[in-house]
Amino acid sequence: MSNAINTSTPTSISQTPSVWQSIRLPIAYKLAFILTLTMTVGMAIMGTVITTNQYRLMKEQVDDFGTTIVNQLAAAAQEPLFTDDLVGLKVLTNNLSNESDIKGVAVYTNNGELMVAQGYIPQASVKNLLTEDNRLPNDTFRVEWKKPGSHSEKAEMVAFVSAIQFQDVVAGYAMVSFSQVRMFEVVRSSVKGIILTTVILSLLMSFIAIVMGRRLSRPIHSLMNAASEALSHGREEKNTALSQDELSYLAASMKTLAKGFGERSQIESIFSRFVSKSVATQLLEKMDEVTIGGGQQVEATVVFVDIVGFTSLSENMSPKDVAAMLNEYFSYFYECSTAFSGIVDKFIGDCAMVVFGTPTPDANHRLNAIAYAVAVQKLIRVVNKKRQENGLFPVNVRIGMNCGLMLAGLLGANERLEYTVIGDAVNLASRLADKAGSGQIIIPSSIYEHPTVKDKVCVQHHGSLSLKGKATEIEAFRVTNLTGEYHETMRELVKKILHEAQDQ
Structure with missing residues (x-):
């Protein structure tokens, strides 16, 4: 200017000097x-x-969000940390690190040693934050830091640390990192x-x-x-x-x-209420529709996988060994479900409930459910062979499934919701699992005779079953295998899961 x-x-305006x-x-x-x-x-x-003011408000927002997330991680990590469940901690940190706003997740021991980590975490050890009695100066500690090799003048990363404790016993510390670049x-x-x-x-x-x-x-x-x-x-x-x-x-x-x-x-x-990534993704796309009881009627297949004789098996085992065994087999159930587009709805004691065809519609949910069940049984047989070679007792499972119309949606209270499926078709799947023997897969005739299934599975007639709550008997079949084109896929899947389990 x-x-x-x-x-x-x-341009002169006045003769008076100024x-x-x-x-x-x-x-x-x-x-x-x-x-x-x-x-x-x-x-x-x-x-x-x-x-x-905008910077101050956004900083407060990041701090509130970070504090909430790290406290939730500390609460979720409490049980696996106290039970030395390293696999559970890895699954927990891996699931949380998949979220776009979270850049790093880590869990430390009570003396500041790193146990598991995903993504970016500060190079400085948590030990440097602890007091002489291995405590944090505050309930939740905030640390700003730079990523290695960063040329930024400002600390573009911020981490929040919270103690993982039960009553007054501190078992470790949880850390969650966020980016301040945005x-x-x-x-x-x-x-x-x-x-x-x-x-x-x-x-x-x-x-x-x-x-x-x-x-x-x-x-x-x-x-x-x-x-x-x-x-x-x-x-x-x-x-x-x-x-x-x-x-x-x-x-x-x-x-x-x-x-x-x-x-x-x-x-x-949403993320404080749900665990399944596919369920959370769909709900986030329709956040305005998230309400209690806001479910929809879907056609899906439900599979129940039950460990045979779990009560007798666990009688001579310590609680720690029981937990380790359950975690091992539950991880097998989960890995197989992801390979066939299924989601683990819940773990009930020694049983897993797996759903196919929801929340994402799948025209081949029946065949995918059968492929999942066959893969689980093949995997269990390989695992049992290795267990017996190591002098351990075999652990077998029985599987039952059913398909039909069911209600898929949110159930629970305002403070804690669960995405699940309910209906008579679900109950029938559970009862068919109860009728299955060790190493067996029981399906109703309605699944076997469906056009997407019949020519792709090998079955044996299991007979007519009288089930509780059913006025008429149910014609059932035992699945022994899939057709030849699926054998190599199953073999590769089993090898992959076992290889990953060994790496962990």
Whole structure:
């Protein structure tokens, strides 16, 4: 602006010497300079206040979200940590690290030694944060840090640490890392927007002032009277422009912040209630529809996998060994389910309930369920062979399944919800599992005779079964295998799961 003013053509307004006349500027440019300077100072102050408040609010939001997530991780890790369930800790950290907002997850021992970690975590050890009695200075500790090789002047990462404890016994510490880059980018983008707005309004105000100043540059006496009106009008235009810009910017900022708070609150609520990634993903896509009892009727297949003789097996085992065995076999059930588009609905004692065809519709849910059951039995046979070679007793499972219409949705209380399926078809699957023998897979005739299944499975007639709650008997078949084209797939899956189990 100063260069434009200095190169303007001088115009004398009054013979009385003055500071303004020594600069030799027309009144239009004087007015433009004053209004532009006022506009610039005002916008700079407003921008500083807005960006400072915005940064503070976003930082508080990140801190609240981080504190909630790390406390949830500490609560979820309590049982596997106290039971030395390293696999459970790895599954827990891996599931949590898959979330886009979370950049790193770690669990430490009570003396600060790293146990499991996923993603980015601070290079500095948790030991450095602990007091002499291996305690955190605060309930939840906040640490800002830079990723290795980062050239950023600011700490682009922030980690939250919380104790994993039961009553007064601290078993370890949970850590969750988040990126602050998005927060910095939002603030930087706001600063750029404010600067651009300031330049545009300043140029507009200068243009208006110059045009008005030239029109009002008349004889000196009329200029004095016109100057008051021009300055008043100029202030009115300036205040209006400032008011409009301030209101629009504040409205946009509040809308953005409100949207951010709402989305983060919903994400936090959903992920505190659900474990299955596929279920959580679908619910996040339809967050406005998440309500208790808001289920829908679907056609799906339910499989019950039950460990045979678990009570007698566990009588001569310590609780730690029982937990280790269950965790091992539950991991097998889970790995097989993911290979065939199923989800583990829940673990009930020594039994797993696996669902196919929901929440994502699947036209081949019956065949996928059978393939899952066959894969589990093949895997169990290989595992038992290895167990016997090591002098351990074999552990067998029995499987029953059924398909049909069922209600899939949220059940529970406001504080704790569960996505599950219910209905008569589910109950029938459980009762068929009870009728199965060791190493057997029982399916009803309705599944076997379906066009997507019949020519792809090998079965033996199991007979007519009388089931509790059913007035008529159910014609049942035992699945012995799938057709030849699936054998190699099963073999590779079993090898893959066992190889991954050995690596862990």
